Amino acid sequence: MADGDPVDLPAPPDAQNRPRIGVDEWVGQVEDRREHGPRVRLVNAWNELHLAAKLAIFVGPAAFLPFVVSSDYWMQVAVITALYAVLAVGLNVAVGFAGLLDLGYVAFFGFGAYAYTWLASEHFDLHWDATYAIPTVVVASAALGFIVGLPSRRLVGDYLAIVTLFFLFIFNTLLLNADRINIPFKEGSINFTRGPNGISTVDPMSFFGLELRTLDHYFWLSLVTFAVVVGALYLLNESRTGRAWRALREDPLAAELMSMPVNRLKLLAFSIGAAAAGLTGSIFAAQNGSVFPVDFDLTLLISLYAFVILGGAGSILGVAIGAVTINVALELLRTPENASFVFYFLLLVAIVAILRRRAAAVLAGIVVLGFLLRLAAEGVKPSWTTGEDRGLTWVDRLVEDWVLLPTDIARIDDVAYIGLIAAVLALLQLRGFVRLAALVPVLYLAVFVWQNVLVIQPSVARYIMLGAMLVALMAARPQGLFGTPRVEIV
Amino acid sequence: MTPAILELRGLTKAFGGLTCVNALDLEVREREIVSIIGPNGAGKTTVFNVITGIFRPDGGDILLDGASIVGLEPHEITNRGVARTFQTLRLFLNMTVKENVMAAAYGHTKAGVLRSVLRTPGARREEREINRLAEERLSFFGQRLMGYRWNQPAYSLSYANRRRLEIARATATNPRILLLDEPAAGMNPSETHEITELIGQLREEGGYTILVIEHDMHVVEGISDRVVALDHGVKIAEGSFEAVATDEQVVEAYLGRREATTK
Numbered sequence: 001m002a003d004g005d006p007v008d009l010p011a012p013p014d015a016q017n018r019p020r021i022g023v024d025e026w027v028g029q030v031e032d033r034r035e036h037g038p039r040v041r042l043v044n045a046w047n048e049l050h051l052a053a054k055l056a057i058f059v060g061p062a063a064f065l066p067f068v069v070s071s072d073y074w075m076q077v078a079v080i081t082a083l084y085a086v087l088a089v090g091l092n093v094a095v096g097f098a099g100l101l102d103l104g105y106v107a108f109f110g111f112g113a114y115a116y117t118w119l120a121s122e123h124f125d126l127h128w129d130a131t132y133a134i135p136t137v138v139v140a141s142a143a144l145g146f147i148v149g150l151p152s153r154r155l156v157g158d159y160l161a162i163v164t165l166f167f168l169f170i171f172n173t174l175l176l177n178a179d180r181i182n183i184p185f186k187e188g189s190i191n192f193t194r195g196p197n198g199i200s201t202v203d204p205m206s207f208f209g210l211e212l213r214t215l216d217h218y219f220w221l222s223l224v225t226f227a228v229v230v231g232a233l234y235l236l237n238e239s240r241t242g243r244a245w246r247a248l249r250e251d252p253l254a255a256e257l258m259s260m261p262v263n264r265l266k267l268l269a270f271s272i273g274a275a276a277a278g279l280t281g282s283i284f285a286a287q288n289g290s291v292f293p294v295d296f297d298l299t300l301l302i303s304l305y306a307f308v309i310l311g312g313a314g315s316i317l318g319v320a321i322g323a324v325t326i327n328v329a330l331e332l333l334r335t336p337e338n339a340s341f342v343f344y345f346l347l348l349v350a351i352v353a354i355l356r357r358r359a360a361a362v363l364a365g366i367v368v369l370g371f372l373l374r375l376a377a378e379g380v381k382p383s384w385t386t387g388e389d390r391g392l393t394w395v396d397r398l399v400e401d402w403v404l405l406p407t408d409i410a411r412i413d414d415v416a417y418i419g420l421i422a423a424v425l426a427l428l429q430l431r432g433f434v435r436l437a438a439l440v441p442v443l444y445l446a447v448f449v450w451q452n453v454l455v456i457q458p459s460v461a462r463y464i465m466l467g468a469m470l471v472a473l474m475a476a477r478p479q480g481l482f483g484t485p486r487v488e489i490v
Numbered sequence: 491m492t493p494a495i496l497e498l499r500g501l502t503k504a505f506g507g508l509t510c511v512n513a514l515d516l517e518v519r520e521r522e523i524v525s526i527i528g529p530n531g532a533g534k535t536t537v538f539n540v541i542t543g544i545f546r547p548d549g550g551d552i553l554l555d556g557a558s559i560v561g562l563e564p565h566e567i568t569n570r571g572v573a574r575t576f577q578t579l580r581l582f583l584n585m586t587v588k589e590n591v592m593a594a595a596y597g598h599t600k601a602g603v604l605r606s607v608l609r610t611p612g613a614r615r616e617e618r619e620i621n622r623l624a625e626e627r628l629s630f631f632g633q634r635l636m637g638y639r640w641n642q643p644a645y646s647l648s649y650a651n652r653r654r655l656e657i658a659r660a661t662a663t664n665p666r667i668l669l670l671d672e673p674a675a676g677m678n679p680s681e682t683h684e685i686t687e688l689i690g691q692l693r694e695e696g697g698y699t700i701l702v703i704e705h706d707m708h709v710v711e712g713i714s715d716r717v718v719a720l721d722h723g724v725k726i727a728e729g730s731f732e733a734v735a736t737d738e739q740v741v742e743a744y745l746g747r748r749e750a751t752t753k
Contacts, residue, residue, distance in 0.1 A: 232607045239606030239613070240592075240599050240620065243585075247593040250582035257542055259568040259597025259663045268603065486584050487645040 051234055058320070059227050066216035075215040077331050079287055082222035083280050085323040086229050088307040089316055090276025095305075096314035097237060098269035099249030101157065103301060104148060104164035107171035108274035110296030112141050112281025114175070114193065117291050122201035123194075130205035134282055141278020142271040149270035153263045156252065168301065175293035198292030205286040218287040225283060226320075229276050234316055236272070245269060306470060312483020321482065326466065333462035336455050337393050343450055343465065344395050347443070350472055358436065365440040366447070370402030373444075383407045387452070396451065403451050413453040420449045492520040493556075495699050496541070496572070496667055500550035503533075503540050503723075510536040512723040513550065518667065521693055523700045525710045527734070528720035529743055534703045535577055537720075538669050542574050543567045554667075569597040573665035575656040577672045577703070581644045588640040590655060591624040594662035627658045630696075631688075650681045657688075661696060668692065670702040674709045686712040707735070719743070 046054070062082075069075055087109055094102040115137045119128040128136075152163045179195040193199070205212045205221070212218055236242055244265050247255040256262045285291045303326065311322025332338040352359045377384040387405035406412060423442045430438055454461035479485040498516040502509065510533040518524050526534045539545050541552055543564035552559050559567050573594075582590050599620060601613040628635040631654045639647070644655060653673060660668060673689065674682045686709045692698050704710050710717060710731060717734040719727040721743040727734045734740055 235607045235609060236603060239617070240596055240601055241603060241606055243589055243593040244596050246585055246589070247582045250584055251580050253544070254576070254580035254582065255593070256564045257544070257568060257574060258594040258659060259565050259573075260593070261563070261565045272603070484584070487643065489583060489645055 051231060054317075055227050055231060059223055062223055063220065066219055072215060075219060077327070079215060079219050079222055081324055081327040082219065082226055083284055083287075084304070084307065084327055085320045086222070086226050086280045087277060088304055088311070088319045088323040089226075089230055089233060090273045090280070091304050092308055092313065092316065092319045093233060093245075093273040093276070094269045095308055096319065097242065097245040097249065098266060099245075100266060100269060101161040102164050102270065102273065103161050104167035104171070105273065105277060105304065106296050106298075106301045107148075107168045108141050108145055108277035109281045109284070109300070110171060110175065110291075110293075111144055111274075112137050112278030113285035113291045113296070114199075114281075115140055115278065116282035116285045117199050117202050118192070120203040120205075120286070121199060123199050127203055129208065130282075130286070131207050134205075134279065137282045138275045138279050141281070142275040144278075145271040145274025146267055148274075149267040152270075153266045168298070172293060172297055175296065193293070196293055198290055200290035202285050202289050202291065204289070205283070212286070215287075218283065222283060225279060229279070230316055230320065233272075233276075237316070241265070241268070306466070309480055310470060310473060312480025314484065315480070315482040318480055318482025322480070329469075330462055330466065333458050333465060336458050339458035339461060339465075340393050340395050340450075340455055343455075343461075344399075346465070346469065347446070351443075354476070355436075362436065362439055362443070366444050367402055369440055369444050370399075370404075370447075373404055374402055377404055396455070399447060399451060403448055405452065409452050413449075416445070416449050417453055420445050492522075494518060494553075495520050495555060496701065497553040497556075498537075498541070498550065499553065501537070501540060501547055501552065502549035503536055503545055503547050510723050511540065511547075514720075514723070514725055516718060516725070518699055518701050521697065521699055522715050523689065523693055523702065523713050525714040525717045525731075526701065526703045526720060527705070527707075527710060527717060527740075531722075532720040532743075533723035534720055535671055536723075538574055538671055538701075538703065541567075541669065542572060565597060568663050568665070571664070571666035572669065573660040573663045573667075574669035575653075575660050575671055575673065577675060579652050579656055581652055581655060581659070583645040584643055586641050587635055587644055587647065587655060588621075588624050588628065590644050590659050591627050591662045592620050594659045595620045595623055595664075598664050623662060627662050628655075630658060630661070630691075650677055653677070653685075657692075661692075661698070665698065667699040667701060670700060670704075672703055672705060674704060674706045682706055682709060685709065689713045711735075 049057075065078055066075065069078065087105075091102070091105050094100045094105070116133055118124055119126050119133040119136060120130070121127075148164070148167055152160050155163055175193050176195055178192040180189040181192055182189045205218075212221060237245075244255065244260045247258065247260055248262055248265055252262050255265075284295075288295075306326055307322040308319050309322070310326060311318030311320065313319070329342065333342055348363075351362060355362055374385060384404050384406045387407045387409055420442075423445055427435060427438055427442050450461075454464075473480070494517040496516075496518040498514055501511055501514040501516075503511040512533075514537065516524075516537075526537065528534050536545070540547050541559075543559070543562055543566070547560060554567075554570055554572065559570060559572075562570075582593060585593065599616050601610075601616050605613040625640075628640070634651055634654060635647075635658060639651075644652065647655060653676075657668075657670070657673065670689070674685045677685060689700060689702065689709075690713060693700060700713075702713065714731050716729065717727075717731050718725060719734050719737065719740045721739070726739040726743060727737040729737075
């Protein structure tokens with residue numbers, strides 16, 4: 001209570017001990033009460049853990065992966081996932097910490113990969129040991145980040161995004177065309193990138209003569225890199241530099257006037273992110289043994305942003321988890337068996353999470369609607385039930401009794417698919433009970449489309465599902481899984 | 491007489507054809523509290539913006555301890571000992587109360603990226619130092635910004651406490667001169683009274699020199715050693731509160747001329 005408050009109001013007898021609603025003390029007590037839930041206690045326990053313990057929880061179990069996983073394919077996925085996690089954490093420096101929308105980030109990754117290739121491949125006949133090559137690449141990438149940052153340091157928001165995206169496109173054009181660069185006072189031209197053919201003679205990495213030969217080795221190297229980068233960025237985020245970045249993200253003008261050199265801090269954020277990307281790039285190049293321009297284009301940029309957005313910009317843990325989740329999910333969705341399982345699981349989770357107690361009614365409604373339609377179809381047009389169920393798992397067995405399976409699906413699949421999209425869009429315009437009621441046929445249509453069309457081509461469907469997942473998440477939790485919601489005062 | 495710590499000489503700032511500050515001369519001496527008053531649009535905040543380096547002056551000079559600070563980056567000016575608050579609060583809303591203050595210690599701390607990542611003894615010591623500084627600056631406001639509030643986000647504070655936090659944040663830059671832009675705006679009478687006392691305390695206990703823009707004449711009367719009145723960017727009066735408050739030009743600037751009002 002504001003001491004020395006001279007306003008005379010008839011006070012209730014226990015006024016001394018009771019904070020007023022809306023006053024800081026009241027806010028404090030509410031926060032205090034909230035702090036006793038199990039979720040909050042878990043979060044607090046996590047926050048109090050030492051950095052080493054936090055890292056050990058994630059990296060420790062992952063280190064045993066090579067002993068469990070025997071397929072090369074899945075080890076390759078693991079390596080890429082670990083590398084993408086490092087990349088996402090690096091992107092988070094500019095985007096999450098400092099609030100700079102950097103759309104050129106992938107170029108630093110590409111630069112790192114090509115720079116390592118130049119230092120350690122048949123291409124220029126240089127075969128540097130990784131012990132020297134990696135630090136050189138990291139420093140060069142940081143310098144490139146600095147140089148790109150220079151013209152962009154006075155830009156904010158959309159303008160910065162456009163300029164950095166422009167840089168990514170220049171970089172891609174260079175990769176494709178820097179195969180015949182003429183240099184003054186030198187006969188002939190130099191081939192830097194071999195254009196779209198890429199360079200396929202990259203040396204495997206070796207440290208002090210010890211060569212990394214197997215995928216397992218690269219996986220462990222990626223894990224160590226992840227631990228080092230995450231550890232360093234975590235400590236940096238908890239230092240005066242990290243605070244200054246957050247201040248800059250909140251209000252650049254106020255930060256500048258509170259003694260923080262905003263331009264220098266932006267350049268620093270760019271450089272450090274670029275260094276992490278360059279480091280990842282060199283491992284990527286060595287592990288693949290080759291580099292191609294298509295590895296460093298817009299597709300990767302969009303994936304990286306998906307990781308950051310899903311995990312929650314600004315949260316290192318969230319971004320890393322975002323990278324792992326999306327990468328593994330995309331791999332799982334490659335085969336129809338897994339795809340069906342993931343589809344129904346996500347659908348179920350989404351329904352229960354959004355509708356809570358009404359979920360059971362909606363689910364029952366869908367099944368009842370399904371049986372009714374089956375009965376009607378058997379009476380009127382039996383060919384609508386005699387089609388083949390393309391799903392292969394026990395989940396598909398569960399639905400095949402109540403979903404229409406037309407024999408000549410080829411004639412209606414496109415219509416059904418577009419109809420589903422239209423229905424979902426229409427559903428979003430409805431409110432209240434009407435929406436709940438309309439949800440039943442729309443979800444039924446979704447199951448119908450899945451079972452008849454998408455389940456046989458999950459390689460297409462997986463991106464649709466990923467997109468739907470992200471849209472749903474953004475609607476339900478705009479700050480991402482582990483992000484902190486941003487509050488504006490109006 | 492103590493020497494002037496901040497001196498404006500013929501300071502001029504125009505936006506297109508509008509001259510917001512016109513050939514303004516102003517001296518602020520060590521440990522003095524000077525108020526700038528004037529009707530809305532008189533150019534008071536523009537003076538602050540020019541002093542702190544947000545705008546470059548079109549003419550004239552700004553001397554801090556006799557050395558010109560014109561053309562320096564805002565953060566460099568802050569590092570030389572000029573800190574300000576904002577009329578429309580500009581806190582780092584999504585940072586905690588304590589972090590807001592800690593962030594402002596950036597200018598007079600040194601730990602670089604490498605030292606922060608390696609957590610060298612020097613960097614740890616500095617971090618403890620920043621912590622201590624923040625707690626001390628926040629303790630200036632009694633219990634208001636202490637204890638459990640340290641770890642709450644700044645947006646959860648009440649309006650008056652946000653104003654207090656801004657002052658705490660400004661003092662964390664270790665300034666010699668504080669520019670307060672309407673510290674009592676939007677405050678109720680008891681809070682206004684408290685702010686008046688606080689500004690006096692800032693000088694007595696913190697040793698700051700204070701230049702303040704204020705509309706509330708009770709506050710101005712309560713704190714000022716000297717009052718400067720601006721209208722249309724021109725200084726129309728300067729002196730003690732009584733002298734300025736009864737000055738014919740000042741009254742006219744606020745209320746208009748008798749002839750004009752009777753028409």
